[in-house]
Amino acid sequence: MDMNKQKMLTKLKRHQWPMYIIVILAYMLTLFHRMTPGIMGPDLMKDLQLTAITFGFMGLAYTWVYAIAQAPVGTLMDKIGARKGITALLILGGIGGFVFAGAQGFTMLVIGRVILALAVSGFLIGGAKITSAWFTSAQYPLLWGLFMGLGALGSVVGTAPLGQLMDTVGWRPAMVFVAIFSFVLAVVAFLFLRDKPGEKGLLTPDELAGIAPIATDDAANAEQAGIGTVLKSPLLWLVFLLSLGGNSHAQCFGGMWEGVYLANVFGFEKPMIGSIMVWYAWGIVVGCFLSGVIVKALGSRKTMFYGVILVALNWIWLMTQPGTIGVTELKVFNFFLGGLQMFVISTTFIFCREAFPVSYLGTTMGFLNTSVWVVAAGVGQQIWGLIIQSVSRGVTPYPVSAFTACMWFNLILSIIAIGCAWILMTNKKYSAASQTSTDEEKTA
Template sequence: MRFRWRHRYLVLLILFAIYLLCYMDRMIMAAAIPFIASEFHLSAMEMGGILSAFFFSYALCQIPAGLLADRFGPRLMTTIGITWWTIFTALTGLCNSLGLMLVVRVAFGIGEALFPPAAFKALSAWFPKREVGRATGLMMTTNALGPALAPLFVAAVMAAWGWRAIFTSLFIPGVAMAVFGWIYIRNSPKDSKHVLKIELEEIGTSEKSLSASAGKADFAGLVKTPLVWWCFVTLFVFSIASWGIMSWFPTYLLKARGLSTGRMGIMASVPFLVGTIAYCITGFLSDKFFRNRRELLVVLGCVVAAIFAYLTAHAETAETAVFFQTIGYFFSTMAGCSLYTIPNVALPNKVVGSAIGFVNAAGQLAGFLSPLIVGYILTRTNDDFNVVFHLFVGCFLLASVSAWFINTRTDRSDSLARSAGADVPVQNRTAG
């Protein structure tokens, strides 16, 4: 069958670019924090505080951001979000004290919180259910590609202009992405002049109106849905480990393994580069073979990630540690991608923004706590990263147990949708 370009692919490409910049803006702090700590004379606990400041506001704003995405649609919320966080990314490079840095990073988190619910809602609106897993996987490759590029970007800019330029140099790309998002991402395919009738039929837009007249999402009904709560619990425990690794892996390579800045930039990127492949593979697998049991990929990914987190802790060389972490991150990526896909395909578009915001709040709360927990452990154990990786092992295993209780079988899709306070689209009954 010949490939035919559709406007929804351009929407996906723009969401991909925005999400990549989102993660770049977010993860450059993890790679830059050792240099900031050196200038500001910060302890490990204070470093953890800076890393967690973003997650404090990011986590608190997830549920309101989801409600706003359902109310106003992805176009407006995407534009506001990227403009907001771009401004505060640039301001991070102008900070001259720990207190000011904490305030700016908290404000930065508010802007970034607006984007994920809007992005997933856009995918739900623009793609038929049979393609949502692949679209989600492709968009979420940025969650690995961003952390992969961040250390390389930081190492290159640090060598030329210092750590402050790392943040200020991302202002213009952010403004450009805000403009592209506003022009090309509409709340519904029906609102776009670039979409032909044949594509509207493929997407099934009659079931997917995002206009205000579509009705309000029933948030009270949504939080009574067992699937949503099991996703919430699983993502919280899972993210303690995954965000801990992403936030501290560059510092681990510098301090525990003694790598230079240049080698750290290259080796810290390897697991995340491989993770981009995992997102693509997971999207395909979930749509092709696990449409009715996507939670099984979450269980498998968490178990294997736990095994390789343990092996990383006991690796004899830095190269071996990076190798083990690369395999572990591949499978943890598989788990994370599948976990975010589940609410998007199991629930109607009417409540997708609220559902993603609610579930993502768990992940970002964990993202707030994880750097603080790791910083505390390192302070009390004199920088013993083995203890930290053992914590990650336990978190991955607990997440695998919790994921087992997520039920995405099609025979329950109707009740899941009704408990979320929405009518059941026909596509939900056939797509899993």
């Protein structure tokens, strides 16, 4: 390496790691705000006299706004850049936090949550774009898994630590503190983030490392690409079905119906339910970390294939003993439920970085996040409700047969996901772009 490149590499390292930390902190806010209603719920319902219906609507509004915003926010990130996008969203998050903290009634509370949902919808995508631009293609899988794993710790911060802060100062000051943090991080992001190394007079990380660029579409055409170009790609729809099959179990069960299942089938109280489901949260963290390591060893396509098979096997394990499984086994199941969910999802994002031009990576990831959230969380959770209502005829406690019937829905999605993963792994038409990247990573 000549002296000029060595100086560039030193300068690159000086800039890339602070930016990486900034986008991780921003992404932690996504998971943090997703968890806060569970901790703040009792205080919100008491102080603002919310009913179960109005409190549930607040959660519904957040989920749908977050899901639908993914695609347009991703496209916006592609057009204006991650630096401006992340900064603007952090400012929006600060505003949403203050609106939420100052709410004196249901309407303003929902408006605050909607603003927060919009704000956090782009931190995953922005983090992907910054990490992709400032690190080599060989580094990306491991750093992406680390990014998602550390970001997932936001869900941990949004539980016990938030509860302790609320016990000390109350829920309103606690939310004000988080809002101020968002504003401070917005200033830091604007000052330190840069969309591309070229803005600092540097070559790309791959060029400095001597790695050939990933073979993708013509760059000039890619810059003009938008959601229409993305939707025309058969590759996108294969990844969507794979993501749906790998994610729907956790969204429908772990994210909505498991507490009801544990209470109705086993008669567990809240403390026991919490002690079981906390393993789901820790599984999410571990699954994110492992995804980057395994992709580095096997490549993204094989990792996705083996991942969705493991998702199906874990699900079948529960289906074979839905009314008799023990507490220890439930904890193990939950750990794998959360871990395998994020293992697959994190790997699909790594694959997208390999298979799609970086210039519309935000659009691609935004569409995938939107579609999977809408179908898995929005539609899937409602399908579970309809099936449970139909089988039980509305009589509580709901019988185990009602939940077993629902589980077949997700198993079918798993089988479809395995088929899609097999096509991506074996069909050269869909693996050429990522194969180039994987081969380069193994020789790097």
